[in-house]
Amino acid sequence: MGLTPAISTSRVAYDPPAQEGWVTTRLEFLVNWGRANSLWPMPFGTACCAIEFMATAASRFDLARFGMERMSFSPRQADVLICAGRVPFKLAPVIRRIYEQMPQPKWVISMGACASSGGMFDNYAVVQGIDTIIPVDVYVPGCPPRPEALIYGIMMLQDKVRQQRSLSNDAQYDEMAIDPTSRLYIPASRIDELSEPFGNSVHQTRSAP
Amino acid sequence: MSVVLPGAALPSDTPDPVTPRSLPHRGGEVNPSVDALRAQFGSAVQRHEVTWGETCAWVDAARIREIVLWLRDDPSQQYDYLVDITAVEHRDAVAPLEMVWHLRSLPYRRFLRLKSALDPAAELEVASIEPVYKCANWLEREVFDMFGITFTGHSDLRRILMWESYAEGFPLRKDFPLRGRFSRSEQLSRALSANPEAPYSMEELSVVDAFHELPADMRERLLREQGQG
Numbered sequence: 399m400g401l402t403p404a405i406s407t408s409r410v411a412y413d414p415p416a417q418e419g420w421v422t423t424r425l426e427f428l429v430n431w432g433r434a435n436s437l438w439p440m441p442f443g444t445a446c447c448a449i450e451f452m453a454t455a456a457s458r459f460d461l462a463r464f465g466m467e468r469m470s471f472s473p474r475q476a477d478v479l480i481c482a483g484r485v486p487f488k489l490a491p492v493i494r495r496i497y498e499q500m501p502q503p504k505w506v507i508s509m510g511a512c513a514s515s516g517g518m519f520d521n522y523a524v525v526q527g528i529d530t531i532i533p534v535d536v537y538v539p540g541c542p543p544r545p546e547a548l549i550y551g552i553m554m555l556q557d558k559v560r561q562q563r564s565l566s567n568d569a570q571y572d573e574m575a576i577d578p579t580s581r582l583y584i585p586a587s588r589i590d591e592l593s594e595p596f597g598n599s600v601h602q603t604r605s606a607p
Numbered sequence: 608m609s610v611v612l613p614g615a616a617l618p619s620d621t622p623d624p625v626t627p628r629s630l631p632h633r634g635g636e637v638n639p640s641v642d643a644l645r646a647q648f649g650s651a652v653q654r655h656e657v658t659w660g661e662t663c664a665w666v667d668a669a670r671i672r673e674i675v676l677w678l679r680d681d682p683s684q685q686y687d688y689l690v691d692i693t694a695v696e697h698r699d700a701v702a703p704l705e706m707v708w709h710l711r712s713l714p715y716r717r718f719l720r721l722k723s724a725l726d727p728a729a730e731l732e733v734a735s736i737e738p739v740y741k742c743a744n745w746l747e748r749e750v751f752d753m754f755g756i757t758f759t760g761h762s763d764l765r766r767i768l769m770w771e772s773y774a775e776g777f778p779l780r781k782d783f784p785l786r787g788r789f790s791r792s793e794q795l796s797r798a799l800s801a802n803p804e805a806p807y808s809m810e811e812l813s814v815v816d817a818f819h820e821l822p823a824d825m826r827e828r829l830l831r832e833q834g835q836g
Contacts, residue, residue: 487798488770494799522778522787522794523769530795586792 426563433477433503434559436465437552440476440500442493445483447510447542454545464552473499478555479532482542484512485525497532505559507551508534511541610685610714630660638662640684640712640719647681648674661718668706668723672734672760678710678719679739686710686719689736692746694754696781703727703781704754708736725756735761753779770801 443451455461470476473496485493508528511517514537516526538551611617635657641664644652651667666674678686690709697703702724710719725731735758737743747758748767755777758764775788787794
């Protein structure tokens with residue numbers, strides 16, 4: 399401060415040693431670059447997908463290449479919730495609470511057929527897709543998906559993170575609670591009337607919160 | 608057959624264990640415990656059957672606790688290991704529900720399956736064998752959860768697999784629809800309103816109550832950590 403040598407303005411100087419440590423870029427780009435390359439996953443493994451997830455994290459596929467080797471077993475230090483495996487109804491409040499405990503910004507990868515749609519477990523005990531409980535960013539199909547598939551999903555999520563206009567629009571991180579007084583509110587029963595059954599079950603409805 | 612106590616060396620004339628081959632579907636060597644049961648309890652043992660080399664005896668459900676107690680404590684039986692408790696619902700109008708107990712005698716190397724049909728007209732009630740085998744606690748809770756059979760004398764009969772507030776019935780009964788009774792949205796909103804910590808009773812959460820039953824080294828460690836604050 400004040401002691402920096404005066405730079406000659408008479409000519410354009412290119413002096414790499416003097417410019418060491420300097421980068422000029424958009425702040426958004428820098429923040430997104432940092433976020434995309436240090437996504438700490440919160441592993442929520444409930445079934446065989448978790449085995450593939452472990453393989454992804456192990457040395458052969460090496461999740462550390464993506465800055466993700468630090469599994470965050472506390473949701474409060476996590477960025478990505480990777481739900482690997484089927485989620486029974488008994489776990490529905492648990493995964494919802496884990497998602498709520500994660501700090502913003504946060505993302506969710508739904509790994510495998512069961513997490514994405516209930517898979518073959520169209521029965522009384524299994525949630526028909528975790529997107530009925532929490533918002534999902536990337537769905538990875540497969541039963542279970544190979545590590546390459548999960549890594550592809552992770553790279554898609556990284557792309558999504560890089561493209562976020564994060565600093566210009568903070569409102570996108572606001573949690574939106576359901577407000578029955580809002581004019582946009584449609585009750586669940588009405589949604590069921592209007593929408594057709596979807597997923598692999600004729601009993602599955604869109605209105606599930 | 609001689610008694611081999613757990614952990615003891617086998618007598619030198621013991622043949623090597625072999626995988627049973629070409630077992631008959633029906634018939635075969637009957638577990639000698641069945642005859643002993645008949646001699647002890649008479650008509651409480653209704654019939655028996657040997658399937659794939661395993662003996663199954665149908666017994667009177669009302670006397671199950673004393674039968675199991677005798678099987679565990681009699682020196683000629685020593686069924687010291689309760690493998691499983693479950694129930695079966697058959698598509699059978701006369702005896703739709705059957706209780707099943709799997710017992711194993713480690714000293715005598717015997718396996719015995721006990722069954723008893725439940726009266727569909729009466730209350731679905733069986734005596735709990737938790738006083739005999741402590742591990743029956745969770746097994747009977749599972750049977751209660753899945754079939755709705757109540758166990759009299761059970762210390763803590765609650766649902767174990769489904770959550771406490773589950774209101775759709777008993778999933779493994781034949782009249783239970785595969786996808787449950789409620790719509791998916793109803794199921795999900797009910798599930799989300801459940802308290803995840805509710806399944807744990809205070810006994811399960813409190814180490815203090817179980818303190819004197821803990822192993823000595825664990826007791827010592829807990830005391831030490833408590834001293835450190």
